[in-house]
Amino acid sequence: HNIEPYAGVSGLEAELIGNLARLIEVLEHHWRILRRPAAPDEWGQRLRNLTADFFEFSLNEDIVFGQGLEDLLEQWLDDCQAAGFNHELPAAVVADMLLAALEQSSISQRFLAGMVNFCTLMPMRAIPFKVVGLLGMNDGDYPRYYPAPDFDLMAAASNYRPGDRSRREDDRYLFLEALLSARERLYISYTGRNARDNSSRAPSVLVGQLQDYLAAGWRTADSDREADLLSGLTRVHPLQPFSRLYFSADNDFFTYAGEWSDIHTVSGQTPGVDGILSAVGSPGIIGCRQLITLLKSPARVFYNYRLGVYFDELAAPADYSEPFSLDALAVYSFSNELLSSALAAEPDDRDRVLTERAAALRRAGELPLAGFGELTAARLRQTARLILTNEEELMSQWPLAAGDREIRLSLLPRGREQRLEDWLSGLRQRDEKDTGPLARWEFSYKEGGGKDKTGCCRRMLSLWVRHLTACAAGIELYSYLIGPDKNVELPPLPETRARQELTGLMEYWQLALRLPLPLSLKTALTWVISKGGAEKRLAAARKAYEGDSFNQGERDYDPCIRRSYADFEALMAGPEPGFTALAAAIYEPLARMACSP
Numbered sequence: 284h285n286i287e288p289y290a291g292v293s294g295l296e297a298e299l300i301g302n303l304a305r306l307i308e309v310l311e312h313h314w315r316i317l318r319r320p321a322a323p324d325e326w327g328q329r330l331r332n333l334t335a336d337f338f339e340f341s342l343n344e345d346i347v348f349g350q351g352l353e354d355l356l357e358q359w360l361d362d363c364q365a366a367g368f369n370h371e372l373p374a375a376v377v378a379d380m381l382l383a384a385l386e387q388s389s390i391s392q393r394f395l396a397g398m399v400n401f402c403t404l405m406p407m408r409a410i411p412f413k414v415v416g417l418l419g420m421n422d423g424d425y426p427r428y429y430p431a432p433d434f435d436l437m438a439a440a441s442n443y444r445p446g447d448r449s450r451r452e453d454d455r456y457l458f459l460e461a462l463l464s465a466r467e468r469l470y471i472s473y474t475g476r477n478a479r480d481n482s483s484r485a486p487s488v489l490v491g492q493l494q495d496y497l498a499a500g501w502r503t504a505d506s507d508r509e510a511d512l513l514s515g516l517t518r519v520h521p522l523q524p525f526s527r528l529y530f531s532a533d534n535d536f537f538t539y540a541g542e543w544s545d546i547h548t549v550s551g552q553t554p555g556v557d558g559i560l561s562a563v564g565s566p567g568i569i570g571c572r573q574l575i576t577l578l579k580s581p582a583r584v585f586y587n588y589r590l591g592v593y594f595d596e597l598a599a600p601a602d603y604s605e606p607f608s609l610d611a612l613a614v615y616s617f618s619n620e621l622l623s624s625a626l627a628a629e630p631d632d633r634d635r636v637l638t639e640r641a642a643a644l645r646r647a648g649e650l651p652l653a654g655f656g657e658l659t660a661a662r663l664r665q666t667a668r669l670i671l672t673n674e675e676e677l678m679s680q681w682p683l684a685a686g687d688r689e690i691r692l693s694l695l696p697r698g699r700e701q702r703l704e705d706w707l708s709g710l711r712q713r714d715e716k717d718t719g720p721l722a723r724w725e726f727s728y729k730e731g732g733g734k735d736k737t738g739c740c741r742r743m744l745s746l747w748v749r750h751l752t753a754c755a756a757g758i759e760l761y762s763y764l765i766g767p768d769k770n771v772e773l774p775p776l777p778e779t780r781a782r783q784e785l786t787g788l789m790e791y792w793q794l795a796l797r798l799p800l801p802l803s804l805k806t807a808l809t810w811v812i813s814k815g816g817a818e819k820r821l822a823a824a825r826k827a828y829e830g831d832s833f834n835q836g837e838r839d840y841d842p843c844i845r846r847s848y849a850d851f852e853a854l855m856a857g858p859e860p861g862f863t864a865l866a867a868a869i870y871e872p873l874a875r876m877a878c879s880p
Contacts, residue, residue, distance in 0.1 A: 287646035309336055320371040323363040327356055330381075355384050379432045404457040415465035417458075420473040420487040426454035458489045481522050559858065560589065560797045562699075569792065570705040571748050577792050578744045578869065581802045582843040584795035594842035607655045614663075617644060618728040621667045626674075633671060637664045669767035670726055677763060677770065681711035681722040690756050694782065696790035703789070707753055710760075720775065723749070724763035737808035737827075739764075739771065740874055744804075746773065747873045751788070754781035773876060784872055791869060799847040800865060801857020803828060805837045807866035811874045825851040 313333055321329065331353075340349035359380060363369070404417075419425070429450050431438030437447055462469060471493075473486040485491060497516070498509040506512075520536070521528050525543035528536045577584050586592045609617070624640045625633040641660040650656040688710060692703040711722045727742045743764050750762040754776040762773040776784075794800065810824040828851045830836030838845045848854040855862050 285646055287643050287648075317374050320373045322369050322371055323360055324369075326372065326377050327360050330356055330377075355381070359384075376434070383432075404454065404461060406453075406457065409460035409464050411464050411466050413466050414468045414470065415461055416470035416472070417461055418472050420471055420490050422473075422485045422487055425458075425487045425489065426451040455489060462493075475519065476522055478522070562793065563589070563796055568702045568704050569789075570703065571745075571752055572705075574703075574748045574788050574792060575745050577788065577795055578748065579804055580841055580843055581791075581795055581800040581804075581865075581869075582841070582847050584792065585797070585799040586843050586846070589796045594846060606651050608651065609659060613649075615728055617649065617663055618666055619726075620644075621663055622670060622726060622728075625667060625671055630675075634668070637667050666728055666767045670728070670765055673765045673767075673770050674724070674726075677722070677724060677765065678711075681713055683712050683715065685710035685712040685721050688753075688756075688758065690752050692752070692755055692782075692785070694755075694786045694789055696786050696793060699793065701789045701793065703752065703785070705749075705752060707749060707758075720759040720761060721753075722761045722763065723753075724765050724770075727764050727766040730766060730768040737805055737812065740808050740812070740870070741804060743771065743773075743873065748788075751776070751781050751785045754778060755785045787868060791865070798858060799843065801848060801854050801862050802865045802869070803837050803841060803844045803854070804870075806851075806854070807862070807870050808874065810863070810866050811870050821855075828854060 313329075313336070316329060317333075334349070334352060338345075338349065340346045427450065436442050471486075471490055473490060475484055475486065476482065477484055486494075494513055498512055501512060502508075503512050503515055524538065524540055527547055528534055529538040529540075530544050530547050573584075573588070576587075586594065621637055621640050625636050628636040641664050644650050644663075645656050645660055650659050688707045690703065690705050690707060694701050694703070707723065709723055713719055725746045729738060729742065746762050746764055750760060750773050753760040753762075755778060757778050759775045761775060764771040764773075791800070806824050806828040809827040810820050813820040813823045826836070828836050828838055830839060838848070838850075844854075848857060860868075
C-alpha cells in the first residue's frame with residue numbers, strides 16, 4: 284500500500300504496546316456489544332462481563348466497592364422483575380441509572396464514628412453539635428444542581444404540579460437544619476476570591492441571604508454600620524498559602540504549612556542589589572553546551588540555570604490543513620536524517636541511501652502528498668548531495684581520524700575560578716603525526732546567502748564555542764561549517780587570544796546567572812553587522828527584535844527575553860553593561876572572523 288511500517292519495538296516498549304493493543308481490543312469488543320439495546324437480564328450479564336474484564340478487586344476497599352456494584356446491579360434487576368419490565372433498553376438509559384446511583388452517597392454509611400465527623404448535607408442529620416462547619420459554600424455549588432435525565436417528564440416546567448419535589452428547596456431546608464444544629468459556633472467557608480486574578484466572587488445565594496438577614500437585624504457594640512458587622516464576622520484569607528501574613532506576628536493569621544516559612548526568613552547569603560541576584564556560591568564546572576546556550580539565548584541562562592524556571596510554550600493546535608511545504612524545523616530534522624544515513628554508508632552507496640531514505644519519509648507521511656512531496660524529497664536529496672560533495676573535499680585534505688580529545692580548562696573570569704570540561708569529537712588530521720594541526724567540522728543545511736545576514740553567524744555558534752575551547756587548550760584546530768553552497772573556515776587562534784575570548788564568555792556566563800541579560804541573539808547580530816550610523820543600526824536592531832507587519836520579531840518566539848524585556852525600549856534600558864556593550868563584547872569576535880557582511 285506504499286505505507287512505511289511503524290518502527291519495531293522491543294523490551295519494555297513491546298510490553299507497553301502489547302498492553303495498549305489488548306486494551307483497544309477489549310474496548311472495541313465491549314463497544315460493539317453495548318451499543319445494541321437489550322433486556323435487563325442481558326444487560327446484567329453484559330455489565331458483569333465488563334466489570335470482570337476491566338477491574339481486579341484485590342484490596343479491601345476495592346472488594347467493598349465491587350460488592351457495592353454487584354448489590355446495585357442486583358437491586359436494579361429485582362426492581363425490573365418486580366415491575367414485570369422486560370423491554371429492550373439502550374445503553375444511555377442503563378448508564379444514566381448506574382451513574383446516578385453511584386454518585387449518590389449511601390445513607391447507611393458510618394456516621395458519628397469519631398470526635399470529628401465529615402459528611403454531606405442529608406436529611407435526618409440535624410443532630411446538635413458544639414461546632415458545625417459548612418465547607419465549599421460557593422455560588423453555583425450550593426444549592427446543588429441535579430441535571431435531570433432526558434426521560435424525566437417531571438423536570439419539564441410545563442409538567443410541574445403543586446407538591447412536586449424540588450431538590451433546590453431540599454438543600455435550602457438542609458442549610459437551615461445545619462444552622463440550627465450549631466450550639467456554640469457556626470463556621471461557613473467559600474471561595475471569595477478568584478484564584479487567577481484575586482477578584483471578588485459571590486458566595487452561595489443561601490450564604491448571601493444569611494448575611495443580609497444578619498446585617499438587617501444586628502449591629503456591633505461599637506458601630507451602627509452594616510459593613511462593620513459583616514467585616515467583623517468574615518475573615519478574608521490571602522490568595523496564596525505562602526503569603527507573608529501567615530508568618531507575621533502583627534496579625535492573628537496562622538497556618539500549619541510551616542514549610543513556607545523558609546521563604547520569609549533571611550538567609551546568610553547577601554541579598555541582591557538593584558534587582559541583581561548575588562553571585563552563586565561556587566561557579567562549579569560548565570561545558571561547551573552552557574556557553575552555547577549563553578550565545579543562543581542569554582536570558583534563558585538566568586531562568587533555566589539559576590531559577591530552574593522553564594517557559595514552556597503551549598503546544599500549537601493540530602493543523603488539519605494539508606501542508607504543501609515543510610517548515611524550518613522539519614527541513615532541519617529530515618535533512619539531518621538523510622545526511623546521517625548517507626554518512627554511515629559507503630561512498631558508492633550514498634546516492635542510493637539518500638533515495639531510499641527520502642522515499643521512506645514519503646511512505647511514512649512525513650512529506651507533503653503527491654507532486655509536492657516529490658519536489659520536497661528532491662530538494663532534500665539535492666541539499667544532502669551538495670553537503671556530501673563539500674564534505675568529500677575536506678576529507679581529501681584531512682583523510683585520517685584523530686579520535687576524541689578531552690578538554691580541561693581552569694580560567695579566572697573576574698578573579699573567580701571557573702572550570703570548563705568537555706570532549707571534542709570528530710577530529711581529523713592530515714597525516715599520522717600527532718603534532719600536526721587538526722580539523723573538525725559541522726553541517727549547515729541552509730545556504731549562506733539570502734536577506735538574513737545574521738544566519739551564517741547563528742549557524743556557527745556551536746562551532747565557534749568548540750573552536751575557542753580547543754584553541755584555548757593549545758590545540759591547533761581548523762574548524763569548518765559545511766553548507767550546501769560553500770565551506771566556512773575558522774583558522775586556528777593563538778592560545779592567549781582564545782583564552783582571553785573564552786574568559787570573557789565565562790565572565791558573562793557568571794553575570795547571566797545573576798540577572799537576565801538585556802541581549803538577544805538575532806537582534807545583537809543585526810546591530811553588530813549592520814552598516815551605517817548609530818540610528819540606522821538601532822533601527823535595524825529594533826525591527827529584528829519587535830518585527831514588522833510581515834515578520835515576527837525575536838521576542839515573539841523567545842519567551843525568556845519577552846518575559847524580561849517587553850519591547851526594544853525596555854531592552855535598551857536594561858541594566859549595565861547594556862545592550863550595545865554586551866553585543867559588541869559577545870558577538871563581534873565571531874562576526875569579525877566568519878560573518879562579516
